[in-house]
Amino acid sequence: MDLAEYIQLVFTDYTLRTITLGTAILGAVTGMLGSFAVLRKQSLLGDAISHAALPGIAIAFLITGIKDSNVLLLGALISGLVGTFWIRGIMNKTHLKSDTALGLILSLFFGFGMLLLTFIQKQPNANQAGLDKYLFGQAATLVESDVWMMTLVTGSCLFVLLLFWKEFKILLFDADYTKTLGFNTKFIDVLITTFIVLAIVLGLQTVGVVLMSAMLLAPAAAARQWTNSLGYMVIIASVFGALSGVVGTAISASQNNLSTGPVIVIVAGVFVLISFVFSPSRGLLFKQIRLLKNRRDLKLHKTLSFMYNIARTHDDISHPHAIKILNNFQGYTTGTLQKLVRKNYVRLEAGQWSLTLEGFKAASNLYNQQDHKDE
Missing domain, CATH: 1.10.10 (Arc Repressor Mutant, subunit A)
Structure with a gap:
């Protein structure tokens, strides 16, 4: 399939159009929010949240007995939020550092989720569960309602970022100074973390638990090489994320037996590699x-x-x-x-x-x- 044929199919084929729009929007919102995770040195946060969401998916299926994406993702959202606040609790109540807390919750929740998936496979309705797609993602299952949900979350995220931009920016670079100005740092921190959890949960269906953290971090890491401005970094990361989704979907659609999620992550990795080498200010080539x-x-x-x-x-x-x-x-x-x-x-x-x-x-x-x- 050449480029012209692919572009034509995007406008005429419902499935390809839905997947392309969905992955582009997902890449944009994860790149946008990933910028804050990278700058706050919380690179493992996306990995921990995505793995923490797995038991929520399994529990939602066990309770309802139906494979409804909205119900399963709601369970993933609740489980992801619980895991996130457990991480915060461990960091605040103990002397453990963030990487230890993140690794602990990641392994604990993921192990519990795999245990539940094994249990579900032995149930009479196991063949209709199809929960294994949430491990590595299956973009082909995206429908128009999923794209609208991603659009709604992206719009809400953009609105909140613009509304609290000053607070986010100050908290990001100097949390102590933010407190002295009278801002509620706990509320601001919880707000942006909640949106990160929500974006990750939305991406589980497309990219999967295992690879979702790459979608959060890769576009932001690439964007960081090109600018020192937070605003420009958020914009560039969103563009890189959206391009990763579109290009990855195009490559996957043009070849047989290529999973869309892994291809998207590989394309995002290529953007990171190019940025690390050719960025004028931080690139290895120009440094040399x-x-x-x-x-x-x-x-x-x-x-x-x-x-x-x-x-x-x-x-x-x-x-x-x-x-x-x-x-x-x-x-x-x-x-x-x-x-x-x-x-x-x-x-x-x-x-x-x-x-x-x-x-x-x-x-x-x-x-x-x-x-x-x-x-």
Whole structure:
């Protein structure tokens, strides 16, 4: 399937259109909320919440006996919120750090959820449960009502972010200062955590328990490499998340036997890799380029500095004695000297290097700047 055919199918095929819209909206809202989880150093929060939601899905099925997505996701939401507040309780009431609390709740709830799934498989109505799709996701089960629900949650999340933007921003960077300003930090923290739980629960049907944390973190981690502004980071993360959903769905639809959820996560990982390498400010490529440039400049300054020290002890920098001393020194390379020649700081005549008047002045300025720093 080529690109033109895929775009045509998006507008004509109900299932493909529903999945594409659903994954795009899911990627946008998880990228938006994931920015706060990443900046608050709560990267494991998404993993813990998604795993904590599994027993809620199983319990909801055991109570109702029906495989209704809304009922199952409601159970997942309740279970996810319980797990989240247990994490907060462990951190506040004990001396355990956040990573320990997150890992503890993750393993406890996921183990309990797997136990319940094993029990359900032995029940007479096990074949109609289909709860295993929540482990790795099954985007093909998305229907129009699911997309509308995702749209409603995304709109609500955006409204709350705009309404409490100042409070979220202050809490994110200085919680103690937020308290001194009179803001209810507990309410703000609970509010944003609840929306994160809600977004994760909505994504379980598409991406699954195991991979949902990647949808929360990958777009935000990629966006962080491109900006220092919280506002721009939220926007970029939403765009990366939405693109991951659309591109992942397109790749999955164009090939046979490719699960949509894992492909979406792989595409999001590609965005992270590209950002880590090619980001102008933090990218590894540009960091290496800047490092090489700094090393080159340092060599030039060292060479110029040595030549200046020799030249300033002589009344005439073009005197044969001064030139002889310069050419007998082995501490600089021919390549460095040639670069100084191109800058007109050094001249090469008859195979002999000598410092020009312009080079002498440039070296003198370097020394004056260093003297001011020392003062």
